[in-house]
Amino acid sequence: AQKVTQAQTEISVVEKEDVTLDCVYETRDTTYYLFWYKQPPSGELVFLIRRNSFDEQNEISGRYSWNFQKSTSSFNFTITASQVVDSAVYFCALSERMDSSYKLIFGSGTRLLVRP
């Protein structure tokens, strides 16, 4: 069955520290997509990144970077030089193929608190 595990329930860091959020997934699909979303206290889901299972290149976007390793079924997310505004719940998600679309399977989230 498709599954996403985010083992870290809550992480607290001091501003400017680097922090890595772990994500491990299980899937039976040969082609799949992985995602990270941010959910700030306001509640909306903010899309951060999507990766295709065929593309294992790591990606960097500003202070954010993602490490996709198919061999370990992991898709970890690192925030460099964290800021207070990074405080939010972060969700990793995996696509599951339906007949004509995909549903998203979300992990339980990691709450990140960045203290000044």
Next chain:
Amino acid sequence: GAGVSQTPSNKVTEKGKYVELRCDPISGHTALYWYRQSLGQGPEFLIYFQGTGAADDSGLPNDRFFAVRPEGSVSTLKIQRTERGDSAVYLCASSTGGTDRGYNEQFFGPGTRLTVL
């Protein structure tokens, strides 16, 4: 442009009552999804529409839940005989649909927070 909108933003009801939650997708999006996010959890898939038909309703928890999309645009999620365990944020998303070009981005609405007393 306008994103996905959901109304109401908050709904408080009493146990046993009937509620309707509305989703207005992005104009032109043929695919519409409902997810439910319970406190402290990630969103969970409920149902997917392609056009007017429910293409996959495997996530609906029981027969008290059903959803419609009669004209292929606005969708309504209906919950009968609400229970306290139905309290959650109900999220709607829409996309251009189809899988011929791979994944089509799902754009999420702000959600409706349902509280059953």
